[in-house]
Amino acid sequence: MADKSPEIPLWEVFIRPRNGLAHRHCGSLHAADAEMAVQAARDVYTRRGEGTSIWVVPSAQITASDPADAAETFDPADDKVYRHPTFYDIPDDVGHM
Amino acid sequence: MATPLFTALLRLADDHLILGHRLSEWCGHAPMLEEDLALPNIALDLIGQARALYTYAGEVEGAGRDEDALAYGRHERGYVNALICETENGDFARTMYRQCVFAVFMGRFWEAAVTSSDPTLAAIAAKARKETAYHIRHSAEWVIRMGDGTDESTRRMRDAATYLAPYIGELFEADTVTDALSADGIWPDPPALQSGWIADMTPILDQALLPMPDLGFAHTGGRQGVHTEGMGYLLAELHYMQRAYPGLTW
Numbered sequence: 001m002a003d004k005s006p007e008i009p010l011w012e013v014f015i016r017p018r019n020g021l022a023h024r025h026c027g028s029l030h031a032a033d034a035e036m037a038v039q040a041a042r043d044v045y046t047r048r049g050e051g052t053s054i055w056v057v058p059s060a061q062i063t064a065s066d067p068a069d070a071a072e073t074f075d076p077a078d079d080k081v082y083r084h085p086t087f088y089d090i091p092d093d094v095g096h097m
Numbered sequence: 098m099a100t101p102l103f104t105a106l107l108r109l110a111d112d113h114l115i116l117g118h119r120l121s122e123w124c125g126h127a128p129m130l131e132e133d134l135a136l137p138n139i140a141l142d143l144i145g146q147a148r149a150l151y152t153y154a155g156e157v158e159g160a161g162r163d164e165d166a167l168a169y170g171r172h173e174r175g176y177v178n179a180l181i182c183e184t185e186n187g188d189f190a191r192t193m194y195r196q197c198v199f200a201v202f203m204g205r206f207w208e209a210a211v212t213s214s215d216p217t218l219a220a221i222a223a224k225a226r227k228e229t230a231y232h233i234r235h236s237a238e239w240v241i242r243m244g245d246g247t248d249e250s251t252r253r254m255r256d257a258a259t260y261l262a263p264y265i266g267e268l269f270e271a272d273t274v275t276d277a278l279s280a281d282g283i284w285p286d287p288p289a290l291q292s293g294w295i296a297d298m299t300p301i302l303d304q305a306l307l308p309m310p311d312l313g314f315a316h317t318g319g320r321q322g323v324h325t326e327g328m329g330y331l332l333a334e335l336h337y338m339q340r341a342y343p344g345l346t347w
Binding site: 008029030031032033035036039040042043044047 | 231
């Protein structure tokens with residue numbers, strides 16, 4: 001497959017698998033514009049009935065955390081186990097949570 | 098002697114099998130990965146529609162031929178597809194223009210066939226309509242973007258339109274087969290679909306800065322089994338597996 005022209009932008013694709021669930025990121029693709037990106041997403045990511053809704057977002061519009069800042073961004077959460085809701089006994093009558 | 102319904106079903110099935118096969122030739126060769134999935138996707142829709150039509154044609158014929166026997170068990174002169182379906186892919190522009198022309202035609206055809214007095218054809222039409230709506234949208238978007246695109250894409254799309262123009266009119270041909278069926282409300286009358294085709298193509302071609310093709314002259318013969326040179330090569334590949342392994346199953 002030929003190299004893509006730099007004029008064809010990259011899009012991030014989000015698929016909602018079922019009603020009631022959130023859209024989830026599933027990958028990216030190249031397309032000339034938003035309309036074509038939705039069509040390409042349909043062909044690339046929903047061929048096996050994976051989706052009921054598609055979002056596409058220009059990859060250039062995504063602001064990401066800096067991997068170089070990973071230590072200060074994420075490490076402080078490591079020793080705060082009390083934030084996990086695992087210290088409560090759930091009565092049997094409650095059933096599955 | 099074949100009945101009109103069998104003949105008409107065979108023509109429509111051949112249109113879909115042959116065009117589906119042409120599109121499948123892009124698999125692994127499309128200009129980008131996204132189209133490498135989109136084109137075979139459309140091809141599979143067309144071949145799926147062909148299967149339903151062949152199966153029904155076999156039932157109508159009542160001679161024990163199933164979809165495989167009809168799809169793979171005939172000589173070139175026995176195929177009765179419209180010539181536009183067998184035209185070589187050319188470049189991506191020509192493939193997309195051809196797809197747009199055919200999909201818009203089928204959009205009108207299926208829309209009319211949904212109310213056919215033949216319940217099986219009506220059921221096939223109801224399913225195929227949704228698939229065809231997507232084929233129209235996908236191919237039209239490319240025709241528009243390439244027609245009104247860069248100098249190169251515009252040149253290629255204009256060349257495609259010029260090359261394919263004389264193959265369009267055959268889709269609207271009527272003969273004793275279609276006359277007999279449309280009189281009974283079984284089959285859409287092909288000439289009656291032309292004004293709808295023009296109405297649907299007009300906004301696409303306007304946005305693509307392309308002229309409406311002249312439908313006055315049309316290559317013809319496909320419905321009688323008289324094909325273009327490329328058809329023999331296409332069938333050689335299409336028939337290969339059944340020749341090498343007759344009656345194979347997955």
